[in-house]
Amino acid sequence: MRKRRVQANWGSISVYIYALFLIAPLYFVVVTSLKGVGEISVNPLGLPAVPVFNNFVEAFIRGNIAQYSLNSIIVTGSAVFLSLLNTVIVSFCLYKLTNRLIGTVLYAVIISSMLIPGVGLVTLIQLYQKLDIYNTLLGPILMGATASLPFNVFILLGFLKTLPKEINEAATIDGCNDRQHLLHILLPLVKPALASLGIFAFVSNWNSLLGPLILLKNKELYTIPIGLLEFRGSYSVEYNYMFAAILMTSVPIIIIYLKFQKFFVEALAGSVKG
Template identity: 30%
Template sequence: MQKKKNNRLLTVILIILAGVFILFPLYILVSTALKSPEDMMKSTLALPTTFHFDNFTQAIKLTNFFDAFTNTAVITCVSVVFIIISNSMVAYAIARNQNIKYFNLLYYYFLSAMFVPFQIIMLPLVKQVSALHLDNVPGIIILYIVYGLPINTFLYVGYLKSLPKSLEEAATIDGATIWQVFFRIIFPLLKPINATVGILAFLGCWNDFMLPLVILSKPEQATLSLVQYIFQGQFSTNYNLAFASYLLALLPIIIVYVFAQRFIISGVTNGAIKQ
C-alpha cells in the first residue's frame, strides 16, 4: 500500500514538473508577444502592463505572413497527400514480400537511412538539386516524400503485418488485380496508421527549417520558419515582434496536434499488435 502511494506521489511530481517545463516557455512566448519594448526592459517574467495586439499586425506586415503561410500550407498539404499514398504502396510491397531477399534488403536499406544525419548529405544534396533545377516548391515536396520513406516504411510495415492476408487472398480469387486489392481492400484498412503518418508528416514539414533554408532559392517561396529570420539583427533582436510572429506560426500546428493526437496514439498502438 505504501509503495502504491509513493508511486502515485512520484507520478504527480513528474506531471507537475512536465507541466512547468512545457507551460513556462509558452507563458514567456505569449506574454512577450503582448508586451511593449519598455515592458521587456522592466521584466521578462512579469505580465504586460498593457496588451499590445498591434505587435501581431506589425509582425504580419514585416514577414509577409500570409504569403509565407500559403507557401507553407501548399508544401505541407501536398507533401502529406503524396507521402501517405506513395509510402504506403512501398511499405505494402515490402510487407507482403519480405520472404524475398530483395524486398527484405530494401526494407533494411530504408531503415538504415534513419541513422544518416542530414548535415552529412546537405552539401551534396544542394548541389544535386541545383543541377536538376529542383530548388523550388515542387523540388522540396519531392524531397519530403523521399525523406519520409524510412520512418514511414517502418510504421506501415509494422501495421500491415497485423492485417490478415485472407482478405487479399479472397479478393484475388474473385479476380481483383493487385492495384484493386491495395486501393479497395488494404488502403481503407490503413486509416489509423495513415492518420498517424499524415500528422507526423504534417508536423515535420510545417516546422522544418533546414531543408527550406538550403533548397528554396527565391525569397517569395519562403516558408513560415524562414521568415522568422527577419527579426534577427546583427546587434539586437526585436523580441516583441519576433515572439508575436513565432506565436502566429505556432498556432496552426498546435490546433492540428490537439485535435489529431489521438490518431497518433491509436495508429502506433494498433501497429504494435500482431494478429
C-alpha cells in the same frame, strides 16, 4: 498497498513536473508577444502591464506572414501528399513480400537508412541546380517528401502486419488484383496510421528550416520558418513581433493535432505489434 500509493504519487509528481517544463516556454512566448519593446528587458517573465495586441498586426504585416504562409501551405501540402504516396507504395510492396528473403533484405536496408546522418547538402544543392529546380518551391517539396520515408514505412508496414491474414485470403478468393486489394481493402483499414503519418509529415515540413534555407534564395519564395528570421537584426531581435508571429503560425498545427491526436496511439500500437 502503501508502496503502490507512494509509487503513484511519485508518478503523478513526475507528470506535473514534465508538464511544467512544457508549459513554461509557451507561457514565455505568449507574455512576450503581448509586451512592448521596453517592457521585455525590464520585466521579461512577468505578465504585461498593458497587453499590446497590436504586436500581432505589426508582425503579420512586417513579417509578410500572408505570402510566407501561402508558400508554406504549398510546400507542406505537396510534401505531405507525396510522402504518403511514397509510403503507401513502398509499404504495400514490402507487405506483399513479407515471407520472402528479398522483402526482408529490402526492409532491413530501408530501416537501417534511419541510422545514416543527414549529410551531403552541397551535393544536394548541386543536384537540384542541374535539375533546374534550385530556388524553386519544388526543391523543398521533394526534400520533405523523402526525408521521413524509412520511419513512415516502419509505422505503416507494422500496422499492415497486424491485419488478419483472412482479409488477404478473402481478397484473393474474390479475385482482387493488387490495385483493388490496396485501394478498397487495405487503405480503409490503415486510416489511423495514415492520419498519424500525415500529421507527422505536416508538422515536420511546416516547421522545416534547413531545407528551405539552403534551397531558396528569392525572398518571395520563403516559407514561415525563414520569414521569422526577418525579425532578427544585426544587433537586436524584436522578440515581441517574432513571438507574435510564432503564435499565429502555430495555430494550424495545434488545430490539426487536436483533431487527429486519437490516431497517434492506434498507429504506434499497431507498429509495435507488427
